[in-house]
Each structure stands twice: as C-alpha cells, then as structure tokens.
Amino acid sequence: MEASILKSEKNRAVLLLQDFKLSLVNAIRRSILNSVKTLAIEDVNIFKNYSSMYDEVLAARLGLIPIKTPVPLPSAHKEFTFKLNEMGPKAVHASDIVPSDPDIKPVLGDMLIINLKNGESVDLEAKAVLGDGTEHAKFSPGHVFYHFYPVIDVKTPKVKGAAKIASLCPVDILSGEGDTLAVRKGKLQDCILCMACQDYAGQDTIKISSDSNKVVFDLESWGQLDAKDILSEAITSLEGELKQIAENV
Numbered sequence: 001m002e003a004s005i006l007k008s009e010k011n012r013a014v015l016l017l018q019d020f021k022l023s024l025v026n027a028i029r030r031s032i033l034n035s036v037k038t039l040a041i042e043d044v045n046i047f048k049n050y051s052s053m054y055d056e057v058l059a060a061r062l063g064l065i066p067i068k069t070p071v072p073l074p075s076a077h078k079e080f081t082f083k084l085n086e087m088g089p090k091a092v093h094a095s096d097i098v099p100s101d102p103d104i105k106p107v108l109g110d111m112l113i114i115n116l117k118n119g120e121s122v123d124l125e126a127k128a129v130l131g132d133g134t135e136h137a138k139f140s141p142g143h144v145f146y147h148f149y150p151v152i153d154v155k156t157p158k159v160k161g162a163a164k165i166a167s168l169c170p171v172d173i174l175s176g177e178g179d180t181l182a183v184r185k186g187k188l189q190d191c192i193l194c195m196a197c198q199d200y201a202g203q204d205t206i207k208i209s210s211d212s213n214k215v216v217f218d219l220e221s222w223g224q225l226d227a228k229d230i231l232s233e234a235i236t237s238l239e240g241e242l243k244q245i246a247e248n249v
C-alpha cells in the first residue's frame with residue numbers, strides 16, 4: 001500500500017492511494033463525515049426579533065455557519081458564546097457576529113444571515129458546542145469523495161472538432177488547439193470519469209477507463225479545521241474505535 005499527496009492546501013487535500021482496500025478508504029471517508037468533531041451554533045436565545053424572518057429560520061441559519069475550531073479540540077462541555085445586535089436597514093453578515101473568543105469566529109465573514117429593512121432589528125445570543133456528523137450535518141467538517149484513478153487514451157490526437165470535444169470537459173483537462181486533442185499536463189487525476197468526451201467523440205477517438213488499484217481521495221474542508229487536521233482526526237478516531245473492538249473481543 002502506498003499513499004502520496006497530489007494536492008495539499010489549507011482547505012483541500014487530494015491523496016493518491018495505491019493498493020488500498022476500498023473498505024478501508026470508505027471507512028476513512030465515513031470517519032471524516034461522522035466522527036470528526038467541529039464547533040457549530042447549537043442554542044440561540046433571541047431577545048428581540050423585529051424582522052420578517054421567523055425565530056426558527058434565523059436560528060437554523062446561524063447553526064449552518066462554519067465556526068473556526070481550534071486544534072487541539074476544546075473539551076466536549078466547553079461552550080463559546082456569540083452576540084448579534086443589529087438594526088436595519090442593513091445586510092447582516094457572519095462577520096457582524098461578535099464572538100466571546102476572537103479566535104473562535106465564523107470562517108466566512110461574508111455569509112449573509114439576514115437583510116434587515118428600515119426599522120427592523122435583531123438582538124440575540126448564540127452558543128456553539130462541539131459535535132459530530134452523527135448528531136447533525138452542520139458539524140461535518142467538509143466534503144469528501146473518492147474515485148478510481150482515470151486512464152485516458154487519446155487514440156486519435158489529430159481530430160476535426162478537437163476544440164469542441166475539449167470544451168465538453170467539465171473540469172477543463174482536455175485541450176483541443178489546432179485540431180489536436182490532448183490531456184493537459186498534470187491534470188489527468190482531475191478527470192471525474194463523466195464520459196462526456198467519449199460519448200461525443202466515440203471510443204476510436206478517446207477512450208476513458210480507470211485503474212481500480214489506484215484511488216484518488218479528495219477532501220475539501222468547510223473551513224472549521226484545516227484539511228490535514230481533518231484527516232488526522234478521522235484516522236485517530238477510526239483507530240480508537242478499532243482498538244475498542246479489539247479490547248472487547
């Protein structure tokens with residue numbers, strides 16, 4: 001088994017996993033979605049809501065705002081409070097929320113919460129707690145998926161309409177300049193195996209298949225945690241659960 005990094009950014013990690021059992025790859029994916037803990041707003045005390053948005057909708061919108069989560073994780077019972085007191089006319093964004101701890105704040109300040117019209121206002125206090133994806137999807141740390149490593153065989157590089165074929169690729173990995181069809185350098189792993197190019201041009205021109213011994217594992221963080229922290233938390237959690245089973249059998 002061999003693992004290498006294809007892309008490593010703060011909010012994105014793409015790994016190439018060779019000769020791994022798919023069951024293990026999927027267990028890591030599920031551990032990311034269900035076991036990695038992040039902070040999210042759970043309770044909202046609304047003191048005043050003179051807006052057109054129902055209390056429940058306002059609270060649900062606040063719950064969906066990704067909150068920066070420190071590493072190492074805070075204790076399970078620790079709560080972080082936020083205040084929001086705004087008067088219209090104003091577009092209220094996540095950056096208007098005032099956190100009790102300046103480091104524990106919304107990841108994306110420009111997320112719109114509510115548009116307050118003239119004379120409308122809200123005054124509330126919210127509490128964020130740690131949770132995981134089994135409690136609510138708002139705690140899930142990101143989007144994660146995997147697919148087999150693509151194999152693209154351009155059988156007829158010189159083809160009329162190469163630019164049209166290339167333009168069908170939704171991830172822009174094909175080039176078709178001067179009626180020459182090719183895969184852009186370093187872009188092969190981005191192919192999502194949608195088959196659009198092959199369906200249009202035919203297998204005699206371009207043939208798409210995949211290598212089932214190689215898996216591209218793609219993780220995008222919503223921003224609460226860095227991608228590498230999500231991976232390491234997921235693997236630690238999975239190891240802990242397996243250890244517990246081993247100790248009990």
Ligand code: SF4
Pocket residue numbers: 152168169170171172173174190191192193194195196197198208
């Ligand atoms: S299969 Fe889809 S993603 Fe892959 S090269 Fe063809 S059009 Fe692009």
